[in-house]
Amino acid sequence: MGAELNQKLFSAADSLRGKMSADQYKDYLLGLIFYKYLSDKLLESTVVKAYKSLDEYNTVAKQTELYKSYILDDKSKDFFIATMSDTLGYHIEPQYLFSELANAVKDNSFELVHLKNAFVRLETAYKQFEGLFDDIDLDSKQLGVDANQRNITISEVIKKLDEVDVLGHDGDVIGDAYEYLIGEFAAGSGKKAGEFYTPQQVSDMMAQIVTIGQEDTPSFTVYDPTMGSGSLMLNVRKYLNNPDRVQYHGQELNVTTYNLARMNLILHEVSAEDQRLHNGDTLNKDWPTDEPYMFDSVVMNPPYSANWSADPTFMDDARFNRYGKLAPKSKADFAFLLHGFYHLKTSGTMAIVLPHGVLFRGAAEGTIRKKLLEDGSIYAVIGMPANLFFGTSIPTTVIILKKNRKGRDVLFIDASNDFTKFKNQNKLEPEHIKRIVDTYKNRESIEKYAYLASFEEIKENDFNLNIPRYVDTFEEEAPIDMVTLGAEMKAINEEESKLEQDIYDMLLQLECAEEDREWLNGVLEVFNHEK
Missing domain, CATH: 1.20.1260.30 (N6 adenine-specific DNA methyltransferase, N-terminal domain)
Structure with a gap:
């Protein structure tokens, strides 16, 4: 079909x-x-x-x-x-x-x-x-x-x-x-049309993760502050036991894409009462501010490293004022993350797609990341393959956040090598998604794939979350057989000598005009010298 x-x-x-x-x-x-x-x-x-x-x-x-x-x-x-x-x-x-x-x-x-x-x-x-x-x-x-x-x-x-x-x-x-x-x-x-759409397989993985433990919630609420076409929100209901009792809350700045999301929800037979969509700027003006404004799950794929105002008055904004610094003007990634996290219920789960820079960049972003880690808010970091998203080939990370949990450990999953290569885009297969979700559920280290890092380890790494610091995917090369290599080199040298002799013999047999004789003798002299 x-x-x-x-x-x-x-x-x-x-x-x-x-x-x-x-x-x-x-x-x-x-x-x-x-x-x-x-x-x-x-x-x-x-x-x-x-x-x-x-x-x-x-x-x-x-x-x-x-x-x-x-x-x-x-x-x-x-x-x-x-x-x-x-x-x-x-x-x-x-x-x-x-x-x-x-x-x-x-x-x-x-x-x-x-x-x-x-x-x-x-x-x-x-x-x-x-x-x-x-x-x-x-x-x-x-x-x-x-x-x-x-x-x-x-x-x-x-x-x-x-x-x-x-x-x-x-x-x-x-x-x-x-x-x-x-x-x-x-x-x-x-x-940049691709920034308004999360590929179905990535959306599916995020939906599975944010619904874990909440499958039986009588009435579920999902929020996407950068909703694009709305597909991220819609995928959530596939993993709930009451899929007809879901309320969708989403905001989108681009009016064309906002209308696309409206079409998408209507097409999926979401009633007018269960959809609450808004056309506006998520960062510059908080929405929603009236009930409900806290949600069972938050899913996001915001534009990567976008510009925003970063006006100092935002330090008085409840979304940002706990973290010591504002996200830089030229990189709004943490501003989007904090906005979504602010609207998450204490019992909920948030999943957000971001570029890898948020894991290790310093200055203001380092300050925000440190506070999130000290609060135990970052639950898991999943490294995704490159070239999954339309319009960008960069590898991305999916960060999972929770509120008020007891531990401060972080699960790192390096799924960057699990994909099927297609002509234009790489693709996650069902078995790749299953491996990520199962590893997330089990929350255990797996050699060369996942690592459960303690807060002390992360602190020793200066709160740097760059995945290779925790998951070693290095594969040692097979030992070199020196005897075989020597035999291969000897055979190549013998072949090279034979080829040179054949060329020399051919040159000796050449007939040439008197004016070219000097050039030919010069070439023969070079061959004799190299021998």
Whole structure:
């Protein structure tokens, strides 16, 4: 199913190729896929609500006719709209169903205004969709120089996306589509699209770790202050015994990506009551500040070594004032970490992805790290392979934090060599993830892979957490067989001497003009001298 989705996306992207930069494809394709999902989900729900069989109504065409029979009938219309709005949180007028727009494309009656109206109707009628389609600029001259050309471009995209089975996709269709699009188009375009997305396998590992010991929590809360596409939060519910009782709290600065996260949560059928998302700057203004503002788990993949204001007034901020120093202006890594940690419950677990520099850099960062270690807040440090993330090849570390624990030891795991190499990105396989999680649970040293360091050892290392100081992965080279090496060198020398003699004999037999004789004699003299 993944390969089929990628093929359809690539085909749809072909319709946009040459009209805009490759990293912009995703804004149109993801928005339209999401709209198709809303439309197709509405049709499927109609069959279920009408107590009909999905085996009988097994095509979009049949489902559309059933939908029309209810919504175009004056007697059933109001009740049916209320039922759909209560069940799904929305309804769509028949002429604006994605399938109907696609049919209009096929019979050449589609006009761009129809799609514009479809978006406007949904955004104005239902608060959860407000501003959600703003990034799909249907008037952009990049789609075409005039209205007719723009109409043709979008028609081609709709036609190709109509073939995508969004409901039958096994997995996170928005997340999978986003990962494919940034990997295929944005990652190679010099854009930083990858910073808004954590690869599924890394996200899965973090989700497993932050839920350990909390699997039976009746109502679980997860917070991601740099949520990107929202996939980090969504993965958490896979490891909870009450996955329908999860509340999602997230913030994102980039408005396009904020809207992507909103789409992602709606697509995963997270109710409006269980999602609390905010578009804003996580560091410069704390959020959330009203209840709830402490969470069972915090998961983060912030932009690495970003700039922030580091204004001295932040020393009075409850997030930062316990640590003696502020993170440097040019490296906000510890500012993000402290923000997330502040919002963690005392019973919770936090996992954050950061560059390795946070483990050993000095000055203000060294002061903050020392305080965290003295408090026992850093629970584990996991070294990840290089080239896992889109847009950067640097190796990263996942730091696990807890509050108010008794010990101050730290588990170091060096997983940097456990990966499968692919063309563009390295990838964690399920067995790699299992090894990390099992080692984390057992919390024991494993030769050349993991080490449980005492606080005294860390103190002796001046609170430097650089993983090679604790996990020795050095492999000794096999001893050299001097007898075999000597025999190989003797054979090479004999071969070299034979080759030189053959060349000398060939030169002796050369016939040359009188003016070249001096050059040839010179070459022969060199050979005789070397002998």
